[in-house]
Amino acid sequence: MSEHEKLNYVEFPSKKLTETKAFFEQAFGWSFTDYGPEYTAFSNQGLDGGFFKADMSSSTENGAALLVFYSNDLEGTQEKVTRAGGEIAKPIFSFPGGRRFHFTEPCGNEFAVWSDLEVQ
Template sequence: MNKHEAINYLELPAKDISATKAFFTTVFKWTFVDYGPEYSAFSDPCIEGGFYQSDLMSTTSQGAALVVFYSEKLEQTQAKVEQAGGAIIRPIFTFPGGRRFHFIEPSGNEFAVWSDKE
């Protein structure tokens, strides 16, 4: 999967690594490998990365990049996010090319999910 000069790995802060791991395992089926108490690596079929222990959060209001997931069933994914303890901060809205919503996961990081399906 290593491709020359492509994004290869993503690292994000996490106040509560255990809660963040549980959230992403439940909603997106990520798997994790712990490297000590302050770092946990994740993988899914599309990307790999890790969460590091930090009191900081990644939100667009603070100028952070936005990580965006794709879903063929946007409402179903939003329900899964809410059931797993995520907070919806921008309900589903339309934009050129589709629809999306933004959420905060248990450690306070902002993510979005978009779809080109109605």
């Protein structure tokens, strides 16, 4: 079953944990538990996980897996992403079964958001 804006454990790199945390707190309402200065974890997002300090980012251009959020309001979620400092990598487009967009958070990790609902 699809859940609105939820991801179950995955880990991502982050050049600046503070910026990554701030983005996800603002855009999606996430909360974090810090485990020292180089790791922070999130839970209850459909997929638990964390971010570790590293000088790299996760991008499909480099062959990384793409984690995709679900949204009941694709345009509204896209607006929240940009307001929080995310950059739209691929604007909303249609595909068989729905519509989606791709974005990067401030430290460059790429994610996508999809919906099976029509434009509201």
